[in-house]
Amino acid sequence: xxxxxxxxxxxxxxxxxxxxxxxxxxxxxxxxxxxxxxxxxxxxxxxxxxxxxxxxxxxxxxxxxxxxxxxxxxxxxxxxxxxxxxxxxxxxxxxxxxxxxxxxxxxxxxxxxxxxxxxxxxxxxxxxxxxxxxxxxxxxxxxxxxxxxxxxxxxxxxxxxxxxxxxxxxxxxxxxxxxxxxxxxxxxxxxxxxxxxxxxxxxxxx
Numbered sequence: 001x002x003x004x005x006x007x008x009x010x011x012x013x014x015x016x017x018x019x020x021x022x023x024x025x026x027x028x029x030x031x032x033x034x035x036x037x038x039x040x041x042x043x044x045x046x047x048x049x050x051x052x053x054x055x056x057x058x059x060x061x062x063x064x065x066x067x068x069x070x071x072x073x074x075x076x077x078x079x080x081x082x083x084x085x086x087x088x089x090x091x092x093x094x095x096x097x098x099x100x101x102x103x104x105x106x107x108x109x110x111x112x113x114x115x116x117x118x119x120x121x122x123x124x125x126x127x128x129x130x131x132x133x134x135x136x137x138x139x140x141x142x143x144x145x146x147x148x149x150x151x152x153x154x155x156x157x158x159x160x161x162x163x164x165x166x167x168x169x170x171x172x173x174x175x176x177x178x179x180x181x182x183x184x185x186x187x188x189x190x191x192x193x194x195x196x197x198x199x200x201x202x203x204x205x206x
Contacts, residue, residue, distance in 0.1 A: 113202045121197035124168040145191045152180045
């Protein structure tokens with residue numbers, strides 16, 4: 001026996017012939033032969049491939065969903081663009097209508113003031129009525145301008161509301177006829193030159 005041990009040498013450096021059918025221990029603690037070990041590896045790879053295929057399928061589905069959503073968003077954007085263009089056109093049309101209405105209002109204001117004159121310097125009595133104001137205007141036309149014409153029709157005559165603390169507020173007179181208004185205005189330029197009474201045209205209100 002001693003001779004045999006000497007002939008074998010160091011056991012650690014000469015462990016003996018390799019056994020091609022060595023066993024291994026699985027993750028569960030079971031002993032596996034080489035053939036069984038290969039089958040487990042194949043099973044792991046097939047599971048991994050299945051997971052990868054599932055991921056690819058999910059990615060394709062996600063890509064299709066995103067593409068569909070992008071298509072819907074693009075359609076919505078185009079729709080909003082078209083609506084914005086329509087609104088811009090409508091806005092321009094309304095601006096034009098407002099400008100036309102402003103012009104018409106200016107014309108109406110001008111027409112409404114066309115037959116008016118403002119008279120400064122007529123004494124104002126307490127609690128003065130419109131009829132009394134008209135009588136004072138007719139007296140002024142007769143005494144100061146030498147126009148005593150009952151055919152001159154006064155549509156209305158009344159005091160203006162003044163922001164200043166005037167002792168006698170100006171009188172606005174609207175004549176029925178434009179030619180009567182012009183006749184009085186022309187006469188006042190020469191007759192009232194050195195008078196405290198002044199007759200002027202009305203300015204078009206803004």
